[in-house]
Amino acid sequence: MTDTAAPVVTALTAALGGRVDTDPDALDAARRDRSGHAAAHPPLAVVRAETVDDVRATMRIASETATPVVTQGALTGLAGAANAGRGEIALSVARMDRILEVSADDQLAVVEPGILNADLNDHLAAHGLWWAPDPASREISTVGGNIATGAGGLLCAKYGVTRDAVLGVDVVLADGSLMRMGHRSVKGVTGLDLTSLMIGSEGTLGVIVGATLKLRRTIAGEVCTLTATFPTVRDAAAASAAVTAAGIQPAIMELMDATSLAAASAVLGLAAPTDGASQLTIQTDGPAAAAEAEAIAEVLRERSADVRLTRDRVEGEELLRIRRAMHPGMASLGTTLIEDVSVPRSRMAEMFDEIARVERAHDVRIPTVAHAGDGNLHPNFLFDGEEVPPAIWAAADDLFRAAVRLGGTLTGEHGIGVLKSRWLEEELGEAQWRLQRDIKRVFDPRGLLNPGKVFGPRDEPHRQA
Amino acid sequence: MTDTAAPVVTALTAALGGRVDTDPDALDAARRDRSGHAAAHPPLAVVRAETVDDVRATMRIASETATPVVTQGALTGLAGAANAGRGEIALSVARMDRILEVSADDQLAVVEPGILNADLNDHLAAHGLWWAPDPASREISTVGGNIATGAGGLLCAKYGVTRDAVLGVDVVLADGSLMRMGHRSVKGVTGLDLTSLMIGSEGTLGVIVGATLKLRRTIAGEVCTLTATFPTVRDAAAASAAVTAAGIQPAIMELMDATSLAAASAVLGLAAPTDGASQLTIQTDGPAAAAEAEAIAEVLRERSADVRLTRDRVEGEELLRIRRAMHPGMASLGTTLIEDVSVPRSRMAEMFDEIARVERAHDVRIPTVAHAGDGNLHPNFLFDGEEVPPAIWAAADDLFRAAVRLGGTLTGEHGIGVLKSRWLEEELGEAQWRLQRDIKRVFDPRGLLNPGKVFGPRDEPHRQA
Numbered sequence: 014m015t016d017t018a019a020p021v022v023t024a025l026t027a028a029l030g031g032r033v034d035t036d037p038d039a040l041d042a043a044r045r046d047r048s049g050h051a052a053a054h055p056p057l058a059v060v061r062a063e064t065v066d067d068v069r070a071t072m073r074i075a076s077e078t079a080t081p082v083v084t085q086g087a088l089t090g091l092a093g094a095a096n097a098g099r100g101e102i103a104l105s106v107a108r109m110d111r112i113l114e115v116s117a118d119d120q121l122a123v124v125e126p127g128i129l130n131a132d133l134n135d136h137l138a139a140h141g142l143w144w145a146p147d148p149a150s151r152e153i154s155t156v157g158g159n160i161a162t163g164a165g166g167l168l169c170a171k172y173g174v175t176r177d178a179v180l181g182v183d184v185v186l187a188d189g190s191l192m193r194m195g196h197r198s199v200k201g202v203t204g205l206d207l208t209s210l211m212i213g214s215e216g217t218l219g220v221i222v223g224a225t226l227k228l229r230r231t232i233a234g235e236v237c238t239l240t241a242t243f244p245t246v247r248d249a250a251a252a253s254a255a256v257t258a259a260g261i262q263p264a265i266m267e268l269m270d271a272t273s274l275a276a277a278s279a280v281l282g283l284a285a286p287t288d289g290a291s292q293l294t295i296q297t298d299g300p301a302a303a304a305e306a307e308a309i310a311e312v313l314r315e316r317s318a319d320v321r322l323t324r325d326r327v328e329g330e331e332l333l334r335i336r337r338a339m340h341p342g343m344a345s346l347g348t349t350l351i352e353d354v355s356v357p358r359s360r361m362a363e364m365f366d367e368i369a370r371v372e373r374a375h376d377v378r379i380p381t382v383a384h385a386g387d388g389n390l391h392p393n394f395l396f397d398g399e400e401v402p403p404a405i406w407a408a409a410d411d412l413f414r415a416a417v418r419l420g421g422t423l424t425g426e427h428g429i430g431v432l433k434s435r436w437l438e439e440e441l442g443e444a445q446w447r448l449q450r451d452i453k454r455v456f457d458p459r460g461l462l463n464p465g466k467v468f469g470p471r472d473e474p475h476r477q478a
Numbered sequence: 479m480t481d482t483a484a485p486v487v488t489a490l491t492a493a494l495g496g497r498v499d500t501d502p503d504a505l506d507a508a509r510r511d512r513s514g515h516a517a518a519h520p521p522l523a524v525v526r527a528e529t530v531d532d533v534r535a536t537m538r539i540a541s542e543t544a545t546p547v548v549t550q551g552a553l554t555g556l557a558g559a560a561n562a563g564r565g566e567i568a569l570s571v572a573r574m575d576r577i578l579e580v581s582a583d584d585q586l587a588v589v590e591p592g593i594l595n596a597d598l599n600d601h602l603a604a605h606g607l608w609w610a611p612d613p614a615s616r617e618i619s620t621v622g623g624n625i626a627t628g629a630g631g632l633l634c635a636k637y638g639v640t641r642d643a644v645l646g647v648d649v650v651l652a653d654g655s656l657m658r659m660g661h662r663s664v665k666g667v668t669g670l671d672l673t674s675l676m677i678g679s680e681g682t683l684g685v686i687v688g689a690t691l692k693l694r695r696t697i698a699g700e701v702c703t704l705t706a707t708f709p710t711v712r713d714a715a716a717a718s719a720a721v722t723a724a725g726i727q728p729a730i731m732e733l734m735d736a737t738s739l740a741a742a743s744a745v746l747g748l749a750a751p752t753d754g755a756s757q758l759t760i761q762t763d764g765p766a767a768a769a770e771a772e773a774i775a776e777v778l779r780e781r782s783a784d785v786r787l788t789r790d791r792v793e794g795e796e797l798l799r800i801r802r803a804m805h806p807g808m809a810s811l812g813t814t815l816i817e818d819v820s821v822p823r824s825r826m827a828e829m830f831d832e833i834a835r836v837e838r839a840h841d842v843r844i845p846t847v848a849h850a851g852d853g854n855l856h857p858n859f860l861f862d863g864e865e866v867p868p869a870i871w872a873a874a875d876d877l878f879r880a881a882v883r884l885g886g887t888l889t890g891e892h893g894i895g896v897l898k899s900r901w902l903e904e905e906l907g908e909a910q911w912r913l914q915r916d917i918k919r920v921f922d923p924r925g926l927l928n929p930g931k932v933f934g935p936r937d938e939p940h941r942q943a
Contacts, residue, residue, distance in 0.1 A: 177638060
């Protein structure tokens with residue numbers, strides 16, 4: 014009997030008809046997100062849910078047949094959290110992409126999880142509203158995935174993290190029941206905050222089938238953009254710290270190290286930057302945007318001979334082009350493992366020293382970009398081939414431990430998934446790891462929800478050996 | 479054997495000496511917060527912890543002797559959540575009031591739980607920083623209590639709720655072990671968000687012994703203050719909705735209904751307002767404060783003949799005096815049960831209609847103030863005597879159900895405690911109530927942490943009958 018003829022697939026097809034996809038290409042695609050990691054074998058089926066009832070039916074059948082379920086959105090994750098493998102159902106909520114309500118008066122929207130972040134904000138713009146969480150992947154990633162991973166983005170230092178922008182979630186539990194968590198009001202402290210517990214839970218507690226989002230008014234006024242280059246990455250990090258120390262809060266403050274700046278410049282056909290040069294890209298917005306930009310320019314000019322400032326949005330986009338070319342730039346250098354450590358802002362220069370040390374110690378190149386305003390670094394480990402080699406993981410291990418030593422954390426916005434589960438216990442400590450795992454068991458006593466992710470292979474009660 | 483000679487008290491005294499208080503007045507004071515509710519009998523002892531080790535020792539002894547523990551701060555709560563009764567240890571962390579660290583670069587502070595909200599902000603002001611959660615009780619309430627209840631305050635619509643301003647907490651668990659949850663970086667999504675789970679957990683999951691707080695820079699520029707009176711409370715609510723609809727975000731927008739306005743005016747010796755008149759008090763801050771205040775004034779003048787606006791801070795404080803006199807005003811009218819429903823902003827006028835209906839139906843007076851900017855209403859049920867009579871609870875029941883029907887919630891910022899536990903299951907639904915209770919059991923399998931609170935008497939496994 015092949016997998017696709019398994020009784021659970023028969024039951025799913027009987028209940029959901031054409032929404033159950035067993036096409037080999039579809040099954041193969043469900044094995045992988047954008048981390049470079051893929052499950053070794055394809056899942057049993059991809060269920061393309063179109064309604065909450067579809068999700069509930071899938072979970073009921075999964076529960077009856079003790080079949081594990083991996084929830085998927087747009088598969089843009091970078092930690093393997095949504096990769097589905099052997100014996101599992103891939104439950105895609107990508108087709109559940111409706112905006113159910115927008116209330117300007119209550120500054121909230123109720124949405125299905127599959128809507129893309131950028132599509133939501135395009136829609137909200139017509140109402141003079143926006144949802145602040147702004148992952149770099151906004152054009153291709155879903156709101157549900159944003160919530161499930163606690164994704165961050167470029168604007169977090171000024172406008173908060175995803176947790177701050179979600180009032181409530183609707184969740185289908187392992188047994189197929191539907192639970193509404195949270196509230197529609199600005200305030201609400203009735204009982205434990207399960208909404209926050211769902212944010213960043215990476216599919217291990219339930220399937221998010223709806224969300225009530227806390228919106229902001231569109232920021233009025235102009236947007237000012239600055240770039241400045243520095244002789245070394247440490248100088249750039251020090252300059253970003255100086256901006257923060259001056260008490261100015263930019264909306265965006267991005268840092269590119271020398272390798273990433275050179276690679277991005279090359280793919281854009283621009284002149285090569287000076288050897289070793291690193292760049293800051295900064296945007297200010299809101300009523301004080303121009304004054305803040307001038308104050309930032311003053312701070313930067315003390316440290317850089319090459320400060321550019323524009324109050325024009327189109328010119329600003331031009332200045333941002335290099336930062337936006339980071340991913341193609343990296344891709345031009347080889348395969349990358351994109352990491353995601355976060356440290357207190359004041360330790361960022363030290364973290365760059367640690368990255369340089371790891372590069373030397375492990376003979377590996379780690380071009381790095383950072384959301385400098387909030388201390389979130391994305392070291393890109395370069396390697397040849399498809400699979401991350403053990404030597405790269407050894408270098409990553411060294412780097413993770415350095416981040417934790419500096420008071421930081423393994424992951425600022427990508428999550429643990431499958432790729433970082435081996436380090437989770439080290440950061441949390443054994444007691445907290447066990448407590449978190451026990452909370453997962455309250456939601457999912459039989460371990461059917463995204464088994465092996467986050468808490469790792471130790472926590473897969475349903476698997477025989 | 480009297481309670482104070484119980485073996486657990488002997489063990490506590492042996493371990494903690496003079497930090498164990500069995501003075502009858504102290505035991506009596508530990509029975510009550512500011513809700514008006516008191517436990518029927520005094521606790522065994524009050525432990526006045528001075529260090530994390532004191533808390534750990536207390537929890538170890540409590541655990542060994544299966545003695546329940548009620549964590550207390552300044553006892554300013556309004557839901558009875560920290561009231562300690564027969565057979566319980568009152569564990570006060572009020573003396574743990576140190577500020578351990580302030581980092582302007584990382585915009586964070588590490589504090590002990592007993593520090594008062596106002597004292598913290600006085601200290602931070604010297605660093606050009608502040609912690610946004612701003613309960614009306616700020617002068618007398620602790621940061622730990624603010625976190626434990628998820629207290630809100632006047633600034634939430636613009637500057638967020640307590641959840642948005644806490645990066646991590648240190649918690650002593652039921653068995654006396656210490657666990658550090660959360661992170662020091664702006665971003666961090668490693669594992670489940672236990673920090674958020676602790677916020678608003680009202681002492682049912684562990685004892686918060688430290689917190690890493692996310693700070694803001696002091697807001698530069700002027701503060702503008704407006705007041706406006708309206709013929710009816712519905713007109714005032716409609717005016718506040720019009721301000722929001724105009725896309726302006728005040729820092730503070732408070733509403734006083736006719737009874738509360740008249741009472742506050744009377745205690746200040748001011749002329750009585752026109753019969754039925756209600757008032758809005760609004761503040762704007764930040765770089766656009768003046769422009770926003772002018773825009774608000776324009777909106778208000780279309781609806782009120784009596785708009786006052788000042789850009790002077792001292793004059794602004796004068797305008798705020800009436801709002802600040804609300805509590806003495808209420809006290810002059812009788813004993814009050816202070817309630818705390820929250821509804822989506824757009825439903826606030828309807829909620830005032832419901833309050834008027836409940837007043838008529840139950841023949842009770844319910845003067846109400848509201849944080850109008852975020853839809854959080856504080857109806858004050860007036861009664862004679864010390865104990866809340868059943869007829870008042872019947873009226874409150876009617877009002878709670880109305881708030882939930884309007885898409886709102888039982889409590890915006892005071893918490894469930896003992897006073898609202900009977901309505902918790904109705905709002906959450908039986909399945910979610912059970913799920914939340916099961917999460918509590920993961921932290922506290924023997925039910926030693928604040929038993930009977932939040933989840934009610936049904937969840938007191940340690941009590942015989």
